[in-house]
Structure formats: structure tokens, C-alpha cells
Amino acid sequence: MSGSQIYDTSNSSLNIAAGNHIHPNEIFNNLPVAIYTCDCSGYITWYNKAAANLWGREPKIGSEQWCGSWKIFKSNGDELPLDNCPMAITLREGRPVEGEEVIVERPDGRKIYVKPHPVPIFDSEGTLKGAANTLIDITESRIAEEKSAKFVAIVESSQDAIISKSLDGIIRSWNFAAEQLFGYSESEAIGKHITMLIPANRIIEEHLILGKIRNGDKVEHYETLRLRKDGLEIPVSLTISPIKDKKGNITGASKIVRDISQQKEAEIKLKQYADNLEILNSVGKVVSESLDIKQILQKTTDATTRLSGASFGAFFCNKADENGESLILYTLSGAEKESFEKFGMPRNAAVFHPTFSGQGILRSDDITTDKRYSHNSPHQDIPEEHMPVKSFLSVPVISKTGNIIGVLFFGHPEAGKFNKEHEDLVQSVASQAGVALDNAKLYEEIKILNSKKDEFIGLASHELKTPLTSITAYLQVLRRALTDEHSKDFVSKTLSQVNKLSALVSDLLDVSKIEAGKLQLTCEPFDISTLLNDTIDIMSLSNPEHKITLNTAVNHLTVRGDTQRIEQVLINLFTNAIKYAPSAYAIDVSLEQENNHVRIGVKDNGIGLQKDQLEQIFSRFYRVDGLSPHMSGLGIGLYISREIIERHNGQIWVESDYGKGSTFWFTIPLSGFSKDR
Ligand code: ADP
Numbered sequence: 001m002s003g004s005q006i007y008d009t010s011n012s013s014l015n016i017a018a019g020n021h022i023h024p025n026e027i028f029n030n031l032p033v034a035i036y037t038c039d040c041s042g043y044i045t046w047y048n049k050a051a052a053n054l055w056g057r058e059p060k061i062g063s064e065q066w067c068g069s070w071k072i073f074k075s076n077g078d079e080l081p082l083d084n085c086p087m088a089i090t091l092r093e094g095r096p097v098e099g100e101e102v103i104v105e106r107p108d109g110r111k112i113y114v115k116p117h118p119v120p121i122f123d124s125e126g127t128l129k130g131a132a133n134t135l136i137d138i139t140e141s142r143i144a145e146e147k148s149a150k151f152v153a154i155v156e157s158s159q160d161a162i163i164s165k166s167l168d169g170i171i172r173s174w175n176f177a178a179e180q181l182f183g184y185s186e187s188e189a190i191g192k193h194i195t196m197l198i199p200a201n202r203i204i205e206e207h208l209i210l211g212k213i214r215n216g217d218k219v220e221h222y223e224t225l226r227l228r229k230d231g232l233e234i235p236v237s238l239t240i241s242p243i244k245d246k247k248g249n250i251t252g253a254s255k256i257v258r259d260i261s262q263q264k265e266a267e268i269k270l271k272q273y274a275d276n277l278e279i280l281n282s283v284g285k286v287v288s289e290s291l292d293i294k295q296i297l298q299k300t301t302d303a304t305t306r307l308s309g310a311s312f313g314a315f316f317c318n319k320a321d322e323n324g325e326s327l328i329l330y331t332l333s334g335a336e337k338e339s340f341e342k343f344g345m346p347r348n349a350a351v352f353h354p355t356f357s358g359q360g361i362l363r364s365d366d367i368t369t370d371k372r373y374s375h376n377s378p379h380q381d382i383p384e385e386h387m388p389v390k391s392f393l394s395v396p397v398i399s400k401t402g403n404i405i406g407v408l409f410f411g412h413p414e415a416g417k418f419n420k421e422h423e424d425l426v427q428s429v430a431s432q433a434g435v436a437l438d439n440a441k442l443y444e445e446i447k448i449l450n451s452k453k454d455e456f457i458g459l460a461s462h463e464l465k466t467p468l469t470s471i472t473a474y475l476q477v478l479r480r481a482l483t484d485e486h487s488k489d490f491v492s493k494t495l496s497q498v499n500k501l502s503a504l505v506s507d508l509l510d511v512s513k514i515e516a517g518k519l520q521l522t523c524e525p526f527d528i529s530t531l532l533n534d535t536i537d538i539m540s541l542s543n544p545e546h547k548i549t550l551n552t553a554v555n556h557l558t559v560r561g562d563t564q565r566i567e568q569v570l571i572n573l574f575t576n577a578i579k580y581a582p583s584a585y586a587i588d589v590s591l592e593q594e595n596n597h598v599r600i601g602v603k604d605n606g607i608g609l610q611k612d613q614l615e616q617i618f619s620r621f622y623r624v625d626g627l628s629p630h631m632s633g634l635g636i637g638l639y640i641s642r643e644i645i646e647r648h649n650g651q652i653w654v655e656s657d658y659g660k661g662s663t664f665w666f667t668i669p670l671s672g673f674s675k676d677r
Contacts, residue, residue, distance in 0.1 A: 034135035037121070040128050042066050042083070042091050054114065054135055056106030067133075073103040073111075090118035090131045101138070113142040161257040164243060167214065169194045169206065172252060181236075181259055183229030197226050199233055213242045213253045226257065235264045276425060279303045283429055287436040291443040297331040300397075300433040301408065305333035307429065308393060308422040310410035315397070317406035355394040355407045363423055365416040367392035391417035397430045399438045406437075458512030464505045472498050510640045511620065521562040521647055525671045528559045528566070528598055532591055535567055539574045545585055546578055552591040557598050558671040565644045566668070569652075572637040573602040573664045579631050581606025581661065597650065597667045605661040614654055618642045641666075 028035065034054040036047035042065040051068055052058045059068035066082045074080050082088070086097040096119045104112045118133040155162050161178035165171050174189040182189070182197060198206055205224060212219055219240040225233045237260050243252040283303035290296055297315050305313030312334035351372050355362050364370055368390060389411035397405045408430055410418065475498060479491040513519040529552070536548050559566075577587045584605035592599045609617065609624065616622050623635040638652075645652040650668035 034137070035132060036068060036135075037130055037132045038066065038087060038091060039130040040091060042088060044068060045130060051135060054112060054137060055104060056108055056110065069104040070107065071105040073105065075101040075103065075113075077103070086116045087118045087131060087133050090120050090133075091128070094120045094122075094128050096120065104135075111139075112137060113139045158256075161259075162254065163189075163194075163257065164252055164254045165194050166252045167210070167250065169210070178257070181228070181234070181257060182226070188229075199225055199227050209238075209240055210253070213240060214250060216242055216250060218242070223260065235260050276307055279306055280425075280429065284432060287429075287432045290436065291440045293437060293440045293444065294331070296433060296436050296440055297406075298333075300429060301331045301333040304395075304408055304426045304429050305410060307425040308410045308418060309412070310334065310391075310393070310417070311412045312410070314409045315406055316409070351392070352394060352407065352409070355396050356404060358396070358404055360396065361423055361427065362392070362394045363418055364392045365418075366390045388413045390415040393418045393423065393426065395423065395426045395430050397434045397437065399434050401438075405434055454512055454515045457508055458516070461505045461508040461512065465502075465509060468498060468502045468505060472502065504634065507634065507636050507640060511636050514640065514643050519643060519647070521565060521644075523561050523648075524563070525558050525560045526563045528557050528600075528668075529554055529591055530556070531563060531567060532570065532589065532600065535570045535574065536589060539571070539578075543578055546587060547585055548574065548587045548589060550589045550591065552589075554591050554593060554598075557591070557593055559598055559668050560671045561648045561668055562644070566648070569641040569644050569666065570600075570602075572641050573666075576637065576664070577602050577604035577606065577662075579633070580604065582628070582630065584661070593670070594667070597669045599665060599667045601663050601665045603661065603663040608658040608660050608662050609654065609656040610658050614656060617654065618652070 029048050031048055032050055034048065034051035036051045037045045039045050043062050044059050044064050044066075045061060047059070047068055055068040055070075057068065057070065066088045067085050069082075072080045072082065072085055080102060085102065086100045089095075089097050096117070098117065100116060102114050102116060104114050106112065115136040115138050116133050117136070118131050120128055121130045121132060123129050155173075155175045158175060158177050161181045162173070162175045163171060163178050164173040171189050171192050171194055174184070174186045178189065179185055184192075184196075195203055195206060202224060209219055209222075219238065222238045222240070224236060224238060226236045227233055237258045239256045239258075240253050242250045243254055245251050280303070283299055286299040287296055290299070297317070301313050301315040304315075312332065314333070315331045351362075351367060351370060354360075370392075391410075391412035391414060393410040395408045397408060399405050408426060410422075410426070412418070472495065475491055475495045479488055479495065482488045482491060510519060532550065536550055540546065540548050574587065581587075581604040586605060588601075588603040590599075590601040590603075613624055617624070618638045618641075620639045621635045622639075623633060642652050645666045645668065648668045650666055652664070652666040654662055654664050656662035
């Protein structure tokens with residue numbers, strides 16, 4: 001301990017000069033500000049409680065120098081040797097040190113930011129006796145500063161625009177991202193009203209948002225549109241939170257504005273993609289299933305117009321009339337027929353001709369600038385009444401054989417509307433349409449041939465019917481006139497063959513009537529059980545080797561229908577049961593009443609049918625493959641039977657065990673339940 005000690009720790013008194021004792025009062029000791037003193041050699045002579053707290057330790061009076069802290073650092077973090085601390089400088093140089101900032105490290109590791117104010121103490125002769133140091137703890141404000149610097153850095157580096165505004169809507173802060181997003185610099189934005197960023201038709205939103213903020217509520221991820229400096233509206237997502245002062249009063253609002261244009265674009269693209277897929281799907285379905293040329297043309301035109309985003313689309317078929325001129329077939333989408341009436345002949349127009357003549361797709365951002373465009377005056381290539389066209393796309397529809405079936409045209413009044421993607425989409429539908437139109441054309445040709453065949457069958461059977469009727473009549477007269485039994489027998493056999501021929505011709509005539517929708521029914525109430533018994537009698541008489549048995553509990557059952565036609569069905573079923581069961585002679589017939597209809601079954605023990613034939617045998621001219629030559633027929637009996645039964649509102653079907661036999665069933669409504677057709 002130095003001899004020039006000025007502080008007596010035992011009585012906590014400050015000794016300025018010999019004989020002049022100033023006793024530190026309790027105020028110094030309990031001051032909230034850290035104070036300590038050193039003698040002129042730097043030895044600590046006194047410190048108060050606040051100083052000990054700040055250092056986190058109690059230095060030894062008279063033996064520790066310069067500072068009560070065991071380690072101090074400069075404000076930049078470098079270690080500061082104790083003999084170079086502000087107190088040491090003051091003592092060395094005899095002057096106060098102002099404005100330095102040091103960091104004190106306490107034994108517990110905590111760092112405290114301190115502003116020291118060491119002042120030299122001189123005696124009355126001006127001799128340096130020591131120094132007193134006041135240590136101001138600035139840790140809190142330092143941390144706050146650091147926090148706010150970090151906050152500013154975060155705000156500035158944020159990708160989202162961060163704006164704060166007062167409660168009356170005046171912009172108070174504006175970060176770099178806000179500048180980028182809205183195009184206003186910080187100086188242009190601060191002090192302005194927030195409504196400069198809101199489209200006129202959305203100003204109301206600001207009132208609603210402010211209302212919420214005043215209530216202390218937060219508005220999260222609110223999607224809307226905001227206005228850039230250049231007048232462009234951009235989709236944004238807003239998160240708005242109230243700003244409160246220390247007392248908790250709401251003084252303004254902070255807004256985080258995220259530009260969601262890309263997200264919106266992606267959403268639109270995704271939706272467009274999904275829509276396109278749906279269109280492609282639906283057009284694919286129609287085009288692959290339909291054989292109707294008009295329907296294919298219309299669906300193709302509608303779908304491709306939507307896929308291309310055109311304001312109108314047209315499909316012109318490359319179909320010339322006898323003179324090789326005008327187009328007969330075209331469909332439109334998004335345009336009225338009248339607007340195309342004066343369209344003339346696209347194939348001859350300079351602009352349209354290339355696609356018709358096989359030069360492929362033509363896509364133009366502005367067709368009016370195309371050299372070929374003004375060739376067809378006075379209307380150029382687009383009629384006067386027609387909507388103006390700038391964007392233009394024409395895609396050929398080509399058949400499997402490479403012929404150009406037609407051309408799809410698309411137009412839009414604005415320039416640059418069609419791109420390669422549109423072109424590809426249209427082309428993919430066009431190639432599907434090409435195949436479908438080929439098929440539809442073939443189908444049309446088949447239909448024409450088929451109706452010609454039906455027409456021929458109708459005519460031929462009609463022509464055959466008349467002479468057959470005469471032959472039958474003459475043969476009957478001849479049989480009666482003949483006395484010789486041998487000759488009579490010949491005529492009878494001839495008559496029987498002519499009857500068979502007549503029945504065939506009648507069936508053919510029925511087929512052509514069915515096809516023409518002209519099969520007439522004469523309906524009246526009759527007893528079905530009597531008809532069934534009579535028919536069994538006739539069949540048994542002409543087929544004596546067969547045993548036809550009727551199993552029924554029913555005596556009389558009245559149905560309403562065409563007796564002759566129902567008899568025709570029964571005869572057909574019996575004939576088949578006999579014909580297709582060459583070595584089984586039992587035929588079991590059943591008649592039952594079931595609810596409000598009657599059900600008749602004809603069961604044979606013949607060749608039977610395979611599963612896949614059960615339905616087919618009712619179609620026209622269908623006969624099972626590989627039948628024996630004795631089982632001749634035309635494959636129309638069951639077709640006619642089904643038509644007759646269905647016209648009676650009944651049903652006909654077959655159950656079969658292949659190789660063992662079949663049962664044919666049909667139902668017809670009872671008299672009170674039948675509906676005349
Ligand atoms: P068709 O007997 O003149 O050929 P149908 O229309 O009456 O004409 O019958 C169509 C086909 O159904 C027959 O060719 C035959 O192959 C099959 N068929 C009809 N009835 C029977 C039956 N009872 N058993 C087995 N096959 C039958």
C-alpha cells in the first residue's frame with residue numbers, strides 16, 4: 001500500500017488533505033451510479049456499492065490498480081490492458097477522459113457496456129492527488145441500439161415490402177423491397193398517403209383494414225391488388241399488424257406486402273392446364289366415339305377455339321360441290337353464321353390458300369401486315385361485317401391417307417395472341433379429328449350402302465310376294481281339280497315348298513318394314529292360352545315325331561296384342577326348337593301369369609348356345625357359325641320376334657346350356673296393363 005493513501009477503508013472516509021477530513025456520506029455510497037477513486041499511483045482508494053455491482057466483484061482497496069474490473073475491452077471488442085484504461089490515462093496525463101466507451105467483463109462472464117468519466121483530483125497547490133471515475137452503465141441502450149440495427153438490417157434485406165404508416169394512413173417507413181415493388185423511392189413515399197398504392201375501386205379496403213387495426217387486430221395474408229407507380233396493378237398478399245407505443249396505445253400499422261404475381265401466374269397456368277386437359281379429354285371422347293360428321297366438326301371447332309384462346313374459330317371442310325367450287329360444310333365457334341355469309345371461298349383467298357393446299361400451319365401475330373392479306377378486295381380476306389382479325393392461326397386437318405379434309409381457322413382482334421403452345425394443342429386435336437372424320441366418312445358410306453341393301457330387300461320381297469301368291473292359288477285350284485292321287489301328292493309337296501318360300505319372303509318383307517319403321521300391329525284383346533294351344537296343335541300336326549307338352553295351371557288369360565304377330569313369334573320359337581334339336585324330340589312349353597304380365601317359355605334339348613351368342617342371335621342376319629347344312633335359315637326370325645315383343649312392351653330372352661338345350665322366354669303385359677304402341 002502506498003504512503004500517499006487518501007482513502008481509509010476502515011472508516012470509509014475520504015482524506016483529501018492531511019487534517020481535512022471529509023466523511024463520505026451515505027448518499028455517495030448508495031448512489032445508483034458507480035463511482036470509485038484512485039490515488040495518483042492508480043491504486044483504488046474507494047468505491048461505492050454500485051461500482052462493486054457493476055464489476056461483479058469487490059476489488060482490494062490499496063492493492064488493485066486502475067479499475068475494479070478484472071478484464072476490460074475496447075468498444076470494438078479488443079482487450080484493453082488495465083494500465084491503459086481511461087482512469088490510467090487521466091492519472092498519467094492529469095486530464096479528464098471523455099467519450100471513451102469500454103466493455104467490462106464480470107467474473108460471471110456477463111459483459112457490461114460502460115461510459116467512464118475519470119476526472120483528476122488536485123490539491124490546492126495543483127498537485128495531482130488522484131482521480132475519481134464515474135461509470136455509466138449503457139448496456140441497455142447499447143442492446144436496444146444493436147437490436148434496432150439488426151431490425152433495420154432485416155427490414156432492409158427483406159424480400160417483402162415492409163411499410164409502416166400512421167393511423168391516418170401516412171407512410172412513415174419504406175424499405176428497399178417496397179421501392180422495388182412499387183417503384184417509388186423512399187423519399188417519394190414517406191409522408192404520402194397510403195392510398196397512392198391502392199387501386200381506386202379498392203379504397204374501401206383501407207377503411208376496413210384500419211378499422212381492424214384500431215381494434216388491435218392483425219390482418220393476415222389478405223390477397224388483393226395494389227398499384228405500382230407505373231399504374232400497373234399487381235396481386236399481393238398483405239399482413240398488417242398494429243404498432244403500439246410503450247404504453248400500449250396503437251399509433252400506426254406495419255404492412256408486409258408480398259408480391260404474389262408469380263404465384264398467381266402459376267395458379268392461372270395450372271388452371272389453364274387443367275382446363276385444357278379437360279377440353280382435350282372431352283373432345284377426345286366425342287371424337288373417338290362419335291361417327292356423326294357434324295358433331296365431330298362442331299366439337300373440334302369449339303374445343304380448339306377454347307384451347308387457342310381465340311375470339312372465334314371456324315372449321316372449313318375441303319369439300320367441293322359438283323362444280324369443284326364452294327364449301328358446303330363449315331362450323332363456327334364464337335361467331336355468328338351471318339358474319340361468315342359473305343366470307344366467300346377461303347380456299348381461294350390468298351391468306352387461306354396455303355393451308356388448304358398442304359403448306360401446313362400458318363400463324364401470324366398480325367395478319368393485316370401479311371403481304372398476301374389485301375389480295376381479296378374489297379373485303380381483303382375478312383368480310384366487312386366480320387369482327388376485325390389481327391392474330392391469325394390456321395391448322396390443316398389431314399386424313400390418314402394424307403388428304404386435307406379441312407382447315408381450322410382462329411382469329412383474335414388483338415395482335416400476338418397465338419403462340420407455339422396453342423399451335424401444338426390445336427394440331428393434336430386436329431390429328432384426332434382427322435382420324436375421326438375418316439371413320440365417320442366410312443360409316444356414312446356404309447350407312448348409304450346398307451340403306452340401299454334394305455331398299456333392295458324390300459323391293460325384291462315385294463316383287464316376289466305377288467307371283468308367289470298367284471302360284472299358291474293356282475296350285476290349290478290344280479290340287480282340287482286333280483283326281484289322280486299320285487299327281488295330287490306332287491302338287492301338295494310343291495305347295496308346301498311354295499309356302500316355305502312365301503314365309504321366307506314374308507319375313508324379308510317384315511325386316512324391311514321394321515327398318516323403315518313401318519311394321520304395323522293390329523292390337524285387340526285375345527286369349528293367349530287358346531292361341532298357345534292352337535299353335536302347339538298346328539306344330540304337332542306338321543311335326544308328328546316331336547312331342548310338344550304344355551305345362552300350365554292357367555286356363556284363360558287375356559292379353560291385348562296382335563294375335564297374328566304373337567302367333568308368328570310362337571311359330572318361330574317352335575320351328576327353331578325343332579330345327580336346332582335334330583335328335584331330341586321333347587319340347588316343353590310353359591305359360592305363367594307373373595304380376596301384370598304373362599310369361600311363356602319354350603324349352604328344347606338341342607344344340608344350345610354359348611354365352612356370347614345369347615344376345616347376338618336377336619340381331620339381324622345373325623346365325624351361329626358352323627351350323628349343320630340341315631339347319632338352314634336367314635337369321636331374321638328372332639330379330640322380327642324381338643321387334644314384335646318389344647312393340648308389345650314385352651321382353652324376349654334366352655337361357656341356354658351349351659350342348660344341352662335352350663329355353664326361349666318372352667313376356668307380354670296382361671290386357672289391362674298393355675299400352676298400345
Ligand atoms: P334362323 O333360324 O333362320 O337362322 P333365327 O333368327 O330364328 O334365324 O335364329 C338366329 C340364330 O339363332 C340361328 O341361326 C341359330 O344359330 C340360333 N338359334 C335360334 N334358336 C335356337 C335354338 N332353339 N337352339 C340353338 N340355337 C338357336
